Amino acid sequence: MSMLPRRLVGLVALVVAAASLALAAGTTPAIVASSTSSTGFAAVTPSPVSLLASPALLAVGSVLFVGGAAALADANLSARAAMLAPTLGVVAAGVFGLGFGLDPGSALATATDPAAYELLGTGIGARIAAGAVAGGAVAPVVRASTTEDTVVLLVGAALLLAAVAAGSDAPLALLTGGVAGALAVGALWAVDSAAWRP
DSSP states (O other): OOOSOHHHHHHHHHHHHHHHHHHHHHHSOEEEEOSSSSSSEEEEOOOTTHHHHHHHHHHHHHHHHHHHHHHHTTOOOOHHHHTHHHHHHHHHHHHHHTTTTTOHHHHHHHHTOHHHHHHHHHSHHHHHHHHHHHHHTHHHHHHHHHHTOHHHHHHHHHHHHHHHHHTTTOHHHHHHHHHHHHHHHHHHHHHOHHHHOO
């Protein structure tokens, strides 16, 4: 059982979540405007380990954000509120994949072109998002298991299966995202036991 005040735990979790998402903004591969490409866009991968680091950072950030917000508000984290974690992960993956982290100057032009979304959805962006969803879905599955919320448990399990299906060509992204999400839930379980344990 944690000896720290719950609101302090929430504040620290939010700070770590913000840092994780900020790091993800710089490591997530993105679609950026390019005058040399025939489509007008180019895929930029900032690091050779981006496919491993980005899903993990997005999963940790989304899980800690949801758990930290509940702890800071000293509110009960319901399984349905925990469903925000995979949603936040996939939204952040999409935003960063459109270049808002790597090239904010061209991100608006990229975000308003449907061809960029097609390129993002068929390339490495879909793999990053699948890993982020796999990691983020750990939170609602665990929370639904402890609160016996069958509907959220089924939806969370369906999200995990959909992430595995969508990211089947990138098992390492799924693995790093899933493990990072599980580690984030484990950390919250340890320091905010009142909200996570049955």
